[in-house]
Amino acid sequence: MKRRNFLKACLIGGTTIALGKTNKGWASGSFEGYPEAMGVLVDTTRCIGCRSCEAACNKEQKLPEPDTSFDDPSVFEHERRPTSKAYTVVNRYQKEQPSGPVYRKVQCNHCNEPACLTSCFVNAYTKTKEGAVIYNSKVCVGCRNCMIACPFNAPGYDYDSATNPIVKKCILCYDTRLKYGKPPACVEICPQEALTFGHRADLIKLAHERIRATPERYVDHVYGEKEVGGTSWLYLAPVGFDKLGFDTTLSNDPIISNVKDFLGMVPMVLSIWPALFSGIHLLAKHEEQGGHGHDTDSNQEDTKP
């Protein structure tokens, strides 16, 4: 091999390394959320399924009119998920139980280390110091990897728009309320005080306090305290969380920790491969001089593995 070729290979390798270095998710690790992050505690034992939170959200976020009015109970027949037209929905569970149905409000949980954020290749998502996970529609390409990544199936996509489809999800009323220290619209409207707004750290204490005070009322678990690295929305429940449609198989590690094996391998491949394959090329070239030339009709037997 010519020296120039070798240098060229090194140069190409070098630039790709420089490029690839940034690919490692340095910032992740054992990030436990911003200290002053806010959150909401949902006490499902208090929720009566009035859906006023859905209505308040619709008004605050200027979402389109729903198909049926917000006091139509027929929506409870099917389990719903947040969409681009409704950032939060209330589902009903356990309706056959003598203790009565349990309602659960669903929306973006605002993870401490959001999967949507780490999966986004244009960095459209930001976790603000107030705890909200917000989204920049100006840079979104529409690959929808965030929707694949979200363990709670929260983001909805505006498939109807041909010219400017964007991801739509709960932003904790960041632009209009949270930024100014005000609670989200859904919390403010809740007639049952099922939703409590406050610092996430305080809410965790409050949740455990409620469990301690009335252990017969709750299962001893605060959903969102540890799940996928912790979320800003926390839940208390009277029955096992799996019965209320929660995914109880989630790990306590953030989603990005699954991807780290691969991300860590990237700089290795970038640095080892050029030398390895240039070296093999040198070896193969040397052997060639003792035998067959470029594209000859040698009848040599196949030695390829």
Added chain:
Amino acid sequence: MKKMIQHGLAIVDSPYDEDGKKRTLVNKLLLGLTPSQYLLQAFRNPFNWILAAIFAIGIPILIGRFFFGLAWATSGSNDYPWGLFLGFGLFAMVPLSSSGFQLGTACEIFGRHDLEPIERLALLNGLLGYFFAVMYLLADLGQPWRLPYPMVVSFGPAAVLFLVAWHVATYLSVQVAEVSSAFFEWIGFPAGKRAIRRITLGLTVSGIILSTLHQGALGALFTYAPGKVHPLWYSSSFQWLHFFVSSLPGGLCMVITVSTIAAKTMAWRGDSRFHEKLDKVTVSLAKGACMGIATYITIKLIAIAHDNKWAYLDTGWGQWFMFEIIVGFMLPLTLMTYGVHTRKMNVVRLGAFMTVFGVVLNRVNTAMITFNWKLPHREIPPWREVIISLTIFATYIVVYRFILYRLPILFKWRRQEQEETVPEAVPAPALGRREASSVPVASYSSMTKLD
């Protein structure tokens, strides 16, 4: 085409026609036919009518997708954000295109020059596969005009997709450079070819790096969804290896498949070197593919053992998984091994087709069929989505065929000296005329030192 060659048509395989005159670009584009002859042969081919039917229905729908939005054209599902365009178009086309870097490596790095008759086909297969994977991606992206954003506007360097975007973009340009030497020969620009020849090693090595990483990265994309991909198709530690390793036999078998189809349907286009060496090369490729499949099956089983997922094999999903592994990988492995040992080329080729099927099924399974396995409903792609996918695939076939018909992929672009040493390939009267015009010929061959 076959009939026309029987009637004395000389195929375009050198810069000069049978009269020793330099061929014009139009002449080369029309395969040495007159425009009316060209149209005649095109109309005579029944396959073109099928393609025409697909385009007649598909192109309006494809255009409609950009006017009426994704909801009109696809299932537009929030639970299954990636449908056929990505599940099939991106995730299945890319592994089938790993042939470019593998044959590039074998020929340029390992010095396996006996594989050269197929090297260009493998490179072209790689380039087109990637190119059309990007076409599928453009059809799927909500705002495709923002595709360059991760390169210039906003960076998300911790994301696997960021790596995929950069590497596919870089690798596409590497592949364009690799295939361009065939184009330079055809167009008659030897300086360009020499320039490419000089950087071949660098291109090939960067091809290996980029391919290793983004074939793996496509797998790593699914490690973002640990609870959604079915455990049998998921492995947090090995997902990227599964995708990378299965792409190796996938790419090799795709070359066997394409070369088989090309040797059958456009036999006139391959030169004697291609036809004589094809079986031997196919055996070499099949051997490589067998090693790849054996490794893949092993690491698949290791992953199941590693996370102790044996219990899942006893479910309906498990049977579907077994179907994929047995029909898509184990059976082809057996067939190809048997075929290689007994030199039964049809058996080898059948094995290769099945491997291609297996790799495609694996990707579609991971991205669509077993995705969201915990959700009660499965997403069936609506007809418009299917038709758009089919249309893009038909375009892929048309472009593939267009290039194979023209560029020196399956045949060697003849130099003048060669032409004179192979007089039987040229009609006798033409020979005399060429000798008369020996001066321009000589000056041409002295100025173009084609490699």
